[in-house]
Amino acid sequence: MKERLESEELRVYKSLDPRKKLTPKEKYYFAGLEKGFIGEKLFDQWLEPVLENRILLPDMQFMPSTTFVQIDTLLLTSKQLYLFEVKYYEGDHVIEGDNLLRMDGTDAKNPLLQLKRNEPVLRRILDNVGCSLPIQPIAVFVNPRFHLYNAPVGLPIIYPAQLERFIAKLNQTPSFLKRTHTDLAEKLIFSTVADNPYVRLPDYRYSELRKGIVCPGCGRFYNGYSRAVLVCSFCGGNETAHSAVLRTIEEFKLLFPDVRITVSQIHDWCKIVKGKKTVRKILEEEYLLKNQGRSSFYIEK
Structure with missing residues (x-):
């Protein structure tokens, strides 16, 4: 229930x-x-x-x-x-x-x-x-x-x-x-209520956070990927770039709920994704595009 x-x-x-x-x-x-x-x-x-x-x-x-x-x-x-x-x-x-x-x-x-x-x-x-x-x-x-x-x-x-x-x-x-x-x-x-008024979160800023995609198995950062598969050099775990980027977008939304989801923003956040084309493709498949041109951003479907 x-x-x-x-x-x-x-x-x-x-x-x-x-x-x-x-x-x-x-x-x-x-x-x-x-x-x-x-x-x-x-x-x-x-x-x-x-x-x-x-x-x-x-x-x-x-x-x-x-x-x-x-x-x-x-x-x-x-x-x-x-x-x-x-x-x-x-x-x-x-x-x-x-x-x-x-x-x-x-x-x-x-x-x-x-x-x-x-x-x-x-x-x-x-x-x-x-x-x-x-x-x-x-x-x-x-x-x-x-x-x-x-x-x-x-x-x-x-x-x-x-x-x-x-x-x-x-x-x-x-x-x-x-x-x-x-x-x-x-x-x-x-x-019940959803929000806990006594939540204690650390102070953090986007600029001070390390960028990249974290392996869900061991918590270390992936060093790179090939053929759309990320393999962790520490624990050997692997996942598709598609699922890894989606998971990292969710992490970004959790940490920065008021920041718009854009191709450039997610490309910078994921870091190891080689081209914006890959990020754009994933966003277009999983999110809805709002506006056009330089002011475009993505929202959940």
Whole structure:
């Protein structure tokens, strides 16, 4: 019903990483975004066996009034709604009061506090759509290399070693979805917002970014191509020039959404494409030409 996709924030960081030198702080933040997405996708895989009579709602962003909440995963069953906060933390951690600390003493986001903040907001959203299902908030740690010390018994936490038992128990619990449940899922999706007001993007300018086409396999730049095929000299991966240029145009649109798509612009951005004729041909096949002459540009069909 709803697919989990990389956030625009993560996609921007992935596009910028090979093209400019990120600061240590930006690299750290980027790594956190990547690990978070890996953990969420991993938990999605754990949930696959139970989805025949349950509805998975990933990446649900809500903003009722002025309160923004971002929920990793909702699982709708016939009797309750699971609210999951998923973490891919690695290494030894300890709980001290409301604080979740790494062993070096630095803070990590405590998912229990995030659940405590998100649950009442979700409750209001459910009330607004006429739903009285109970909410079951659970923090999930999916990385098998994670361990938590000093955690009191009874906290709403699933540890990596408990995932298999949790899924088995969930599978044994009857869930019979009706049209009212699918209607509820659609209402919740409709209530989401696309934009995250707390996105943190690096500053960047076109002139400072390295131009070229990045290999999707290893993240290095292609050095050249022959016979309309690009072959990576680092990992051996290959793709057609057509697909590589299209992918690189999408990357340009992501980074510079307000800049017009022109033959000269994309030729400069892709760099290794030998002639503008190749770029023009691809744009004419995949995009619509607007205007004529020097002021011409392309838009999506």
